[in-house]
Amino acid sequence: MITTLLNYLANSSAITYIVLAHLSIYLIVTFWIFFYRNSALKILINNERKALEALTSRESKFSPLSALNKCSNNSNSKELLHACEINIIKDASSGISWMAIIASTSPFVGLFGTVVGILEAFAKFANETKVSFTVIAPAISEALVATAAGILVAIFAYTFHQILSRKVYELNVFLKAQSEIIIAKG
Template structure:
């Protein structure tokens, strides 16, 4: 393994190093955001369930609670809370998406530079044997493989987090609609 690393072009090693940093970063972001969103979804789901079973307002643990302290429920205020929740729940998604889209290109860049280096060494030594070519190509393709590996995980993480953010915002939207319905029926009675 050590000999393999010493034979690689420094740019390819740099590309692989950057991709490994990317992978560590997106893995950390994924688990942090996933756990955060999962607990948030649970709180909002419990709040919605309580609201639908007769509670007059949302739970104190609900995201909407901070928006409803004024005792004035309005569609505009609830819409603002949905926008705020969307912004908060999709935090770091752009970074994960950026990693998913740039990782293959970083790997490809390392591959191209490594292939160019292989061809330059072949031209200098005038040895174009198949062994030299295949060794250079196999070294070069490692960077592409790492780029695709990182991009696959980044894309998967992005889709999971995006789906959780969507589910969360929908729970908040349902609570908003339930509150507006309760307000309309209490206004009609009172």
């Protein structure tokens, strides 16, 4: 496996290196955004869950850990609470759009690498009079590595995007429920 990979890299062109480097950067950014945003969202959701439980319990007070409380400064104003909800969700969802961009563009970056690889493979065979399938197949299969890499990056980016989007939605539900309770209690 490692020998095959090293052989592939030794026979690759500059475009292949650029495409694989680009996809590697995409993959690193995807994992970095996911782990950073996921941990931040877990903390936010946990704090807002506790704040909602405090509001619905006998205490009936705003939790000091709540981001909604920090933003609104214990205000019961519907407009201020709504503005705080929007601001918290905006901050919580930062970086998530990059996941969607990476998920949608990485297959095309990989496909570009594959097309260039196939063109280079056919250019190598242009001077030969007879080329068999056993000669063409390895060259084309090497070119398809870029597409596979692009699809792999897209799978991670799309999956992580969906997970983070769901967490932002969950946070939004907790914030809206708190706002409605606070407004109702006046």
